[in-house]
Amino acid sequence: MDFKLYQDAFRFLLCLTVIATIGMIYSVCILVLNGNIFKFNSGDMLPWGPFFGAMVSCHSLVLVDNTLQGDPLDLKMFEITRWELKENTMLKLQNEETHSFIVKPGPKANKVSKEGIIVLKQYPFSPTLQRMSVITQVIGKEKLTVYLKGAPEMVIQLCKPETVPRSFSTELQRYTKQGFRVIGFAFKSFWNGRDINVANLTREDVESDLIFLGLLILENKLKPQTIPVLSELSKARIRTVMITGDNLQTAVTVARNAGMIPLTHKIILIEASKAKESGPAVITWKTMENGKNTGQICTDETNIPIDGFEKKKDFHFVMTGKSYNILVQHFNHLLPKALKTAHAGISLSEQEASVASPFTSKIPNIDCVPQLIKEGRAALVSSFCIFKYMALYSMIQYVGVLCLYWEANTFGNYQFLFEDLAITTVIGITMSFNHAYPQLDPNRPPGQLISPPLLLSVILNVILSLVLHVFGFIMVQQQPWYTPTDIYRACNPTNLTSDGKTTSNKSTDTIAISLTNEDSYKSYENTTVYLLSLFNCISTAIVFSKGKPYRKPIYTNYIFMIVLLAQVGTCLYFLFGEHETLYNALDLVCIPRSWRVYLLVMVLVHFAVIMAIEEIIIENRCLRVFLTKCCKVKSTQCYKKMQRIIMKEPNWPPEDDTDYTTFCIMDEATLEAYSNMNYEHDKDSKMASNGFANTSKQNKEEGYNKGGI
DSSP: OHHHHHHHHHHHHHHHHHHHHHHHHHHHHHHHHHOOOOOOOTTOOOOOSHHHHHHHHSSOOEEETTEEESOHHHHHHHHHHTEEEOOOEEEEETTEEEEEEEEEEOTTSOOOSOOOEEEEEEEEEETTTTEEEEEEEETTOOOEEEEEEEOHHHHHHTBOGGGSOTTHHHHHHHHHTTTOEEEEEEEEEETTGGGOOGGGOOHHHHTSSBEEEEEEEEOOOOOTTHHHHHHHHHHTTOOOOOOOSSOHHHHHHHHHHHTSSOTTSEEEEEEEEOOOTTSOOEEEEEEEOOTTSOOOBOOSOOOOOOTTSOTTTSEEEEEOHHHHHHHHHHOGGGHHHHOOOOSOOEESOGGGOOTTOOEEOSSSSTTHHHHHHHHHHHHHHHHHHHHHHHHHHHHHHHHHHHHHHTTTOOOOHHHHHIIIIIIIIHHHHHTTOOOBOSSOOSSOOOOOSSOHHHHHHHHHHHHHHHHHHHHHHHHHHTSTTOOSSOTTSTTOGGGBOTTSOBOSOOOHHHHHHHTSGGGSSOOHHHHHHHHHHHHHHHHHHHHHOOOTTTBOOGGGOHHHHHHHHHHHHHHHHHHHOOOHHHHHHTTOOOOOHHHHHHHHHHHHHHHHHHHHHIIIIISOHHHHHHHHHHHTOOOOOHHHHHHHHHHHOTTOSOOSEEEEOOEEEOSSOEEEOSOOHHHHHHSOTHHHHTTTTTHHHHHHHHTOOOOOO
């Protein structure tokens, strides 16, 4: 019975062994089909090997104040290894000092027999070469090892073909299609490291005949702020363009996920190839599949399905850097249709700020982009407002002085001083304190100081100020109490008859008093014009301190509001107060209360008129667009010209087609499509020997004149 039990147990174990063997064979097959993929999280421990050595040494991280600084992906890759970067050192190799750094296992790293790795020489990452490499040496060993990382397509070109898996392209597209960041790695060893002079090694020698290691796949998730920011920019009709060093398919997937390319829009892939010896440069236009399809590039000969989307807007171009360089050289006339130069750059890293990025954000995400646009627009509008106000202030004072010159009079010294310092200077300082409006407006503010709306606003306000001063100057002379000689008669009831007219008995003493040097500026015209001038300056400042859509409302500028209230209160006291000492200091004279009320009414009417003109005429965008269309005025901006050209072209965007370099005549300019002379001039003389300089003539002679775009 025991023997029977042993037999059954043996059979049972044999069945389990067969099942385990089948499972092992299945796993091996799956591993071979899918490639060797090692997945790990931030808490996993990585085994030692060439790939691990590349991860700990092939990067551009630096140690600043005991803190690692550098590319975020390099930081993440290095942190996973749990190694540590030591201080930069100067090593002496072959009687030469070499700048290097050392990486060693950290306290939480896997226990390995290696004390550390010395990075003897580094070839930094180059956007043109799309790779970087390092020459390393394990501490205590003689062997030198080269590690290289970069764009997978570039890495395999430097590797031995037999080391690159057959499924490389399939696997690469599989992960880039999902939006992953894919980095290729390779290595090779110099066994006779003692006899090699590291300082004399060239990059070409180091980065050749490599052994392909594999792909590092990183999931670079979108930050929470990315989609809302891009949506805000889209609502404000601000075009977003992606320029990246990632794989083209990765860039397209990220753009889809971020909302830069809506699902209903078409994607057109531009591929350009250089001119051959007997032929022109070639550019092809292909569509990329969308949605649930494979995402691979279409190679069929069918046309782009234009139906179902707005032809002139609902498409996006994608291209590689190689194709762009060929476009610059051979198809320069197409660049304005697809690309524009940025006006400003923002660095999201304080350690990697550059001349190309005049702005550096302390927030490491693109949330700063709309904020910078809002602040920039608010600053621009504030500058224009201050310019308009200072121009109007000068004209207001100028008009007032011209009116008084008619009576051989002018403003007094203290009148000028009060208007310049207490009114204009304080307003000029505080009226620009408005913060940016929290919402981006789809319409941009005027980009030029000398623009029609700004000039029209200044001209109309100058005319209305002239009307106000001249009207007040003339009307004060029509008042029954007015006399050009007795400046004290208006407020003295004994000088008026029962019918309100002045008596003709003027004592010689009174006339003498009115003509003394002390009262040389005092007159009814002076008082009237000066008070109107003060109120005009304040009302103009209120009108020009516009808020929405680029700045917050005027009442949110608390300092400016306090200044305005204080100035209005002071001017009202000048108007209705009868402080003799103050009047004498400012060369003002007493006027009847009824005339003071008339002056206040004139000021209020003038304020209402200029406010209505500014809001209804100057800031009315619909009216501006209507007048532009009626007058058939065309914008002179380059992108507007190009937009008009594109709208006239029935074949834009191009269908699946191939174009050759030729001469292209456009509506608003005649452009030579084949060769960019600026590009040619920047290249050294050896480019001419490759046939670029003479290909245009060859193409013309061979008849490559298929119509360009």
